[in-house]
Amino acid sequence: MNYIIFGGTGFIGTHLINLLKAEAVNPSDKIYALDIVMPGEEGVVPGIVERIEGVEYIRCDVRKPIDFDIAATTDDIIFNFAAVHRTPGHLDYQYFETNLYGAENVTAFAVEHDIKKILFTSSIAPYGAAEELKEETTLPTPNTAYGTSKLVAEQIHEKWQAGDPKRELTIVRPGVVYGKGEHGNFTRLYWGQRKHYFFYPGRKDTVKSCIYVKELARFMKYRMIDNDFPGVDVFNCTFEPAYTIGQICREMQKATDMKRFVPLIPGWILMTAAVCMVPFGGMKLGLHPARVKKLMVSTNICGKKLAASGYEFYYSFEETLRDWYEDCGRKGLQ
Template sequence: MNFIIFGGSGFIGTHLIKLLKDEVVKGGDNIYDLDIVMPGEEGVVPGVVENIEGVNYIRLDVRKKIEFDFTPTKDDIIFNLAAVHRTPGHPDKEYFQTNILGAETVTAFAEKHGINKILFTSSIAPYGAAEQLKKETTVPTPNTPYGISKLVAEKIHMIWQAKDSERELTIVRPGVVYGKGEHGNFTRLYWGIRKRYFVYTGRKDTIKACVYVKELVRFMKYRMIDNDFKGVDIFNCTFEPAFTIEQICNAMMKCTNMERHIPLINGKLLMGTAKVVGPLGGKKVGIHPDRVKKLMISTNICGEKLKNCGYQFHYTLEESIKDWYKDCNGEGLN
């Protein structure tokens, strides 16, 4: 049996590989990490996966036809994690080139080799930015190049599945994914609080749907390995109910033994500052208009479907932050 992971050297992929090695892989099974970067290079999560024995690391660009040497089996599973995702951070065309072409090449690869199981990591970005609660049945209205590219990629995977009723496709739409090696929103939030430059931007009740990376990969395992199903299904992957930014900050401070007062600043004033500071390098500390805007708008994502599907969560919010802190030897969150 082959576990074929496109984008396996990234944040989520490295945690998925570790879980598969620890709990799933048996003699004769193979894990393929197919990525444009390899362990030890820029973009790889340090200290999570470093050339694990038995993992086949192959440098590959999903924007091009996929070819590598392996022996297909009827039970093979593809995890398509490959994406250009940080926003802001890339020219618009890069989201479309990688996320759409990647969906086309991965599904063509599955078609060629008779692989009938794919899990695709999408995003909550296809829902668009708005305060209203989003369920899997909500009509997507993406308003960023990243969100548009992910929605198109979802449709490409759905077309692949529709060609054969025996095929299994799971699309996951995670909220903010956090944990060791993230180096993103939660990491910046922690260090912003710790260094006393994080402030609440106009409100404390902004909803920020999120999920711990170890929880996310456990659900991937549950869905693709512990269950058999036919057809296509979409899951929002987030705590239910989703937490507010104040609840997240309080949990983060409590679990890392940090006492701080976080001031509430007028949102318009902070946005004006970001427009001036952002072009001068403010993005490094989160003072960038796009990131300030993110803090002011809720990602109000409903996780009821995941909560009620039979999967049992392993972590609460506080337990997950404590586990992350432990993974970092109690020295911070990285």
């Protein structure tokens, strides 16, 4: 049996591989990690993405037809994590170029090798930015190039599944994914509090739906390895109910033994400061107008379907933060 992981040297891919190695892989199984960058190269997050024994790493650009020869079996599984995702940070066409061509080429690879199981990691971005609660049945109204590209990529995968009723497709729409090696929203939030440069932007009740990377990997294993689910299904992957930014900050401080007072500053003041700081390296501190705006708007994603799916969460929210802290040697969240 082969586990074929596109985007396999990335944040989620590496955590999934560690879980597979620990709990799923038999001696005759093979894990292939395909990515445009290899462990140890520039562009790969240090400290988390290292070569893992027993994994075959293959350089692959999903924007091009996938030329990868494999002795496929009927039980093989594809995990498609390959994407351009960081916002802000890319030109609009780059999201479409990677996310659409990637979906087309990965599904064509599956057809060529008669692989019948794919898990595709989408995003909550197709819902668009708004305060209203979003369920899997909510009409997507993306308002960014990234969100639009992810929605179309979902449809490309759905078209692949429709070609054969025996094919299995799971689409996950994770909230903010955090854990060791993230170096993103939660990492910036932690260091912003620790170094006293994070402020609540006009409110503390902004909802920020989120999921621990190890929990997400466990749900993927549950769907694709532990069970069979012919057809197609979509899951918001978040804690239910979702947490507010105020709750997240308090739990983060508690889990990491940090005591901080976080002031509440009017949003317009922070937005003005962010605009002024852009030419002076504000991005490095997370003080960018797009990021301030994201903090002021809820990502209110409903996780009830996941909670009712039969999957049992392995961690509580507080336990995820403590586990992450332990993974980092209790030296801070990285």
